[in-house]
Amino acid sequence: MSNEITREPTIAAEAESKAESKAPAGFGRKKFALDRFVIFGAFVVLFILFSVVAKNFFTMRNVLTLALQTSTVTLMGIGVTFTIITGGIDLSIGSVIALTGTVAVIAANAGMPIWLSMVMGLVSGIVCGFLNGIMVTGLRIPPFIATLGMMMVARGFVLTITNAMSKPAPDAFGHLGNDTLFHLSSKFPGIGYPVFIMIAVAIVFGFFLRKTRIGRYTYAVGSNEEASRLSGIKVSRIKVIAYIISGFCAALAGIILASRMVTSQPNGGISYELNAIAASVIGGTSLMGGIGTVAGAVVGSFIIGVLGVGLTMSGASFFVQQIAIGLVVIGSVSIDQIRYKKK
Amino acid sequence: MAEVLLHVEHVSKSFPGVQALDAVSFELRRGEVHALVGENGAGKSTLMKILSGVYRPDGGRIVYKGREVRFQNARESAEAGIGIIYQELNLVPHLSVAQNIYLGREPRSLLGYIDDRKMNVDAARILRELNVDIDPAVRLNKLSISKQQMVEIAKALSKDSEVLIMDEPTSALTETEIDELFKVIHKLRSRGVGIIYISHRLDELKHIVDRITVFRDGRYISTSDYASIGMEEIINKMVGRKLENLFPERRNLPTERKLLEVRNIVHGTVLKGISFDLYEGEILGIAGLMGAGRSELARAVFGADPRDSGDIIREGRKLDIRSPSDAIRNGIAYLSENRKEEGLAVKMRLDQNVTMANLGEVSRRFGIISGARELEATRTYVEELDIRTPSLLQVINNLSGGNQQKVVIAKWLFRDSRILIFDEPTRGIDVGAKYAIYELIERLAREGVGVILISSELPEILGMTDRVLVLHEGSLTATLRTADTSQEEILNYAAGLGSLGAHGASAALAASASGAGAPGRNAAPGASAR
Numbered sequence: 015m016s017n018e019i020t021r022e023p024t025i026a027a028e029a030e031s032k033a034e035s036k037a038p039a040g041f042g043r044k045k046f047a048l049d050r051f052v053i054f055g056a057f058v059v060l061f062i063l064f065s066v067v068a069k070n071f072f073t074m075r076n077v078l079t080l081a082l083q084t085s086t087v088t089l090m091g092i093g094v095t096f097t098i099i100t101g102g103i104d105l106s107i108g109s110v111i112a113l114t115g116t117v118a119v120i121a122a123n124a125g126m127p128i129w130l131s132m133v134m135g136l137v138s139g140i141v142c143g144f145l146n147g148i149m150v151t152g153l154r155i156p157p158f159i160a161t162l163g164m165m166m167v168a169r170g171f172v173l174t175i176t177n178a179m180s181k182p183a184p185d186a187f188g189h190l191g192n193d194t195l196f197h198l199s200s201k202f203p204g205i206g207y208p209v210f211i212m213i214a215v216a217i218v219f220g221f222f223l224r225k226t227r228i229g230r231y232t233y234a235v236g237s238n239e240e241a242s243r244l245s246g247i248k249v250s251r252i253k254v255i256a257y258i259i260s261g262f263c264a265a266l267a268g269i270i271l272a273s274r275m276v277t278s279q280p281n282g283g284i285s286y287e288l289n290a291i292a293a294s295v296i297g298g299t300s301l302m303g304g305i306g307t308v309a310g311a312v313v314g315s316f317i318i319g320v321l322g323v324g325l326t327m328s329g330a331s332f333f334v335q336q337i338a339i340g341l342v343v344i345g346s347v348s349i350d351q352i353r354y355k356k357k
Numbered sequence: 358m359a360e361v362l363l364h365v366e367h368v369s370k371s372f373p374g375v376q377a378l379d380a381v382s383f384e385l386r387r388g389e390v391h392a393l394v395g396e397n398g399a400g401k402s403t404l405m406k407i408l409s410g411v412y413r414p415d416g417g418r419i420v421y422k423g424r425e426v427r428f429q430n431a432r433e434s435a436e437a438g439i440g441i442i443y444q445e446l447n448l449v450p451h452l453s454v455a456q457n458i459y460l461g462r463e464p465r466s467l468l469g470y471i472d473d474r475k476m477n478v479d480a481a482r483i484l485r486e487l488n489v490d491i492d493p494a495v496r497l498n499k500l501s502i503s504k505q506q507m508v509e510i511a512k513a514l515s516k517d518s519e520v521l522i523m524d525e526p527t528s529a530l531t532e533t534e535i536d537e538l539f540k541v542i543h544k545l546r547s548r549g550v551g552i553i554y555i556s557h558r559l560d561e562l563k564h565i566v567d568r569i570t571v572f573r574d575g576r577y578i579s580t581s582d583y584a585s586i587g588m589e590e591i592i593n594k595m596v597g598r599k600l601e602n603l604f605p606e607r608r609n610l611p612t613e614r615k616l617l618e619v620r621n622i623v624h625g626t627v628l629k630g631i632s633f634d635l636y637e638g639e640i641l642g643i644a645g646l647m648g649a650g651r652s653e654l655a656r657a658v659f660g661a662d663p664r665d666s667g668d669i670i671r672e673g674r675k676l677d678i679r680s681p682s683d684a685i686r687n688g689i690a691y692l693s694e695n696r697k698e699e700g701l702a703v704k705m706r707l708d709q710n711v712t713m714a715n716l717g718e719v720s721r722r723f724g725i726i727s728g729a730r731e732l733e734a735t736r737t738y739v740e741e742l743d744i745r746t747p748s749l750l751q752v753i754n755n756l757s758g759g760n761q762q763k764v765v766i767a768k769w770l771f772r773d774s775r776i777l778i779f780d781e782p783t784r785g786i787d788v789g790a791k792y793a794i795y796e797l798i799e800r801l802a803r804e805g806v807g808v809i810l811i812s813s814e815l816p817e818i819l820g821m822t823d824r825v826l827v828l829h830e831g832s833l834t835a836t837l838r839t840a841d842t843s844q845e846e847i848l849n850y851a852a853g854l855g856s857l858g859a860h861g862a863s864a865a866l867a868a869s870a871s872g873a874g875a876p877g878r879n880a881a882p883g884a885s886a887r
Contacts, residue, residue, distance in 0.1 A: 225725050225726055225728075226720075226723070226724045226725050226726060227716045227717070227720055227724040227726060228724060230709065230713075230716060230726060231716075233702070233705060233709070234702050234705065234709075234713055237702035237703065237704045237705050238698070238699075238701065238702040238703065238704075240698060240699045241693075241698070241699050241700055241701055241702055241713075242702065242713070243661070243680075243681055244659075244661055244681050244691060244693060244699055244700070245681070245685075245713045245714040245768065246680075246681050246682035246684075246685035246686070246714055247682070247713070248680075248682060304702065304704040304705070305704060
């Protein structure tokens with residue numbers, strides 16, 4: 015009915031707007047692209063810099079290795095971005111990596127088909143995410159605390175069931191992490207499966223966040239939870255979905271990691287969550303919620319990845335890398351702050 | 358005649374798009390209580406923020422104790438002896454009363470750590486002077502709002518201010534507390550403190566005020582001795598136009614068809630069994646004082662707050678409303694009084710806000726949003742409601758209050774809501790934009806929408822509605838036909854006095870005519886600024 019109200023007197027206006035409807039979408043879209051361009055530009059600059067400074071940095075083999083190594087952080091960064099956009103956080107993903115990889119390896123060693131064992135791993139990650147979501151929504155535990163608890167519980171659990179020992183997995187378990195597509199020569203050793211998984215996840219979740227109702231509601235909940243609730247959005251459901259996505263992405267990373275090593279890694283993934291959060295933040299996600307993109311998380315992860323590999327190849331120690339990554343996190347957020355203040 | 362303590366000369370201040378103050382002047386003598394009155398947006402708060410160093414003026418000068426001053430920040434003005442009690446509480450809930458009073462200037466012991474004992478003793482002395490029974494060691498958030506307000510006052514007093522600015526100090530106080538405050542004001546005045554007193558409750562001015570200055574739309578209008586000016590004259594100066602022209606003409610009558618029947622809504626002690634009907638094409642007002650349960654009633658009907666019992670019936674069918682999404686599905690919409698906190702996702706874009714309650718309408722299969730359809734819908738409403746925005750993709754934060762309100766309305770129109778509950782729809786919105794909102798509400802009713810209008814401004818209720826529900830402390834005290842009632846009658850029922858009696862209602866009438874009524878403590882931050 016209100017549609018009638020609104021349509022009736024605007025026939026002229028509508029005709030007008032149709033006349034100019036080629037321009038309409040333009041109506042201000044460019045500004046957004048610019049914001050993201052800054053961070054992507056930083057990535058390109060870093061890449062060029064290391065190509066000049068470090069010999070062998072810009073070789074096909076190295077670039078492929080870089081992509082392969084960065085895939086785990088990227089996957090985690092994409093997942094954790096969802097929780098941060100809702101105004102939360104997920105600290106448990108480092109432990110979830112260890113748990114899911116270990117679950118998959120145990121399942122494979124118990125004689126399950128490899129694919130099924132990996133599905134088991136994924137399921138365990140989804141369960142962790144679901145429990146996080148329930149704690150945050152049902153029990154109203156602050157996300158930092160809930161996922162901190164989960165981080166400890168999951169780590170303790172995986173250490174208990176394995177007695178803190180790495181176990182080798184069947185050889186077939188290693189295909190996912192170590193095999194490549196498009197193997198041509200030793201110069202082009204092919205692109206690892208994890209890289210394809212990473213690209214697929216980035217595209218699917220990027221689209222999901224940007225283009226679907228649930229994605230839109232994710233932003234809305236983070237931007238203004240009460241306004242979202244009063245608009246009829248089921249806030250709890252959206253949050254639980256965000257934590258499940260985070261758990262799922264971490265599980266993918268965990269399985270890939272276990273597969274690359276062809277062993278379970280109950281001690282693996284410690285403090286990985288911090289790298290993932292850093293990647294997300296470098297990519298422009300706001301810890302206050304409501305702001306962030308999958309593309310940003312991907313670029314942020316690659317900045318961390320390039321810094322790590324580039325500095326290593328330039329001869330810098332692991333400790334110096336830590337300093338560099340820390341400075342990049344602080345720097346990128348201060349640039350954001352200055353930019354917002356100007357507005 | 359006492360010495361002039363503070364002289365504001367032709368001070369101007371503008372914000373992007375608003376001339377908040379246009380060469381206003383103001384004078385405060387030692388030992389006087391000087392009232393500053395005006396409608397929302399008259400510029401009172403802006404001037405206070407300039408005096409207290411929060412804003413710097415664009416032009417004009419301020420002479421304080423014979424010297425021109427330019428305060429760079431709040432600290433400088435406080436040190437110079439200008440104290441301010443803001444309408445919103447500026448206290449730290451988790452600290453003790455004494456810690457709040459001396460926040461930032463704690464007394465130190467010889468060794469440099471905080472001397473808690475001295476702090477508590479000093480705080481107790483100030484509180485005693487105020488005649489309030491508050492333990493200085495108790496944590497602030499254990500106190501009622503009115504007691505917290507007294508702490509705020511104690512804090513300002515503790516600074517030995519020579520100029521004290523009080524911005525709506527009584528809005529949360531009880532009668533006895535107000536009396537105590539007035540005693541304190543008298544005491545301060547006899548001590549030679551100059552007090553600038555801002556209040557919408559014109560009735561209370563007669564107890565304390567020496568002179569009164571009126572601002573309107575950022576301009577200085579007049580200053581008079583309070584004794585020589587009548588209430589009516591003050592109001593005319595404040596409003597500066599005939600009240601009748603403020604509202605669009607009602608061009609339809611409600612139909613006989615009941616759109617909504619609300620039966621016996623109970624929620625704790627807040628709502629004590631309220632029933633009412635809403636007809637198609639009707640504008641139904643809800644009036645009442647602060648704390649009467651107006652917003653709570655709306656929120657209970659909308660499912661935003663739980664209710665203990667009560668039925669909501671639409672077209673003969675009982676609705677099972679347990680959450681806002683249930684209400685929305687049944688065509689009910691609620692436009693919260695706190696636009697920024699509860700109505701909009703301010704970091705998100707205009708188009709995203711317009712479609713937020715009805716994304717399904719612009720989505721394809723699998724919940725994928727069609728950007729083109731979203732823009733099309735947004736464009737329709739931007740044009741329809743005349744939302745002034747540089748772009749359909751504008752971030753909401755950058756729009757003015759009036760335009761933000763229109764975005765909220767657009768959101769619910771796009772949802773095809775048949776029942777719209779407006780909670781203080783014009784709070785913090787400038788006069789021109791108000792009229793546009795009123796026209797819109799009138800047009801909605803003409804199209805057959807049932808409108809519930811909650812308002813603290815009685816002129817708004819009288820100018821817009823067909824019927825009025827009057828609430829008092831959670832009970833419905835009257836259902837009145839607007840055409841047959843008056844401000845006095847509504848106020849009597851709102852005060853719980855029953856039908857028309859004498860009881861000082863006409864003074865309160867003036868208060869509501871000032872266009873502000875009882876400002877809520879949790880008013881949107883943007884509402885009281887400027």
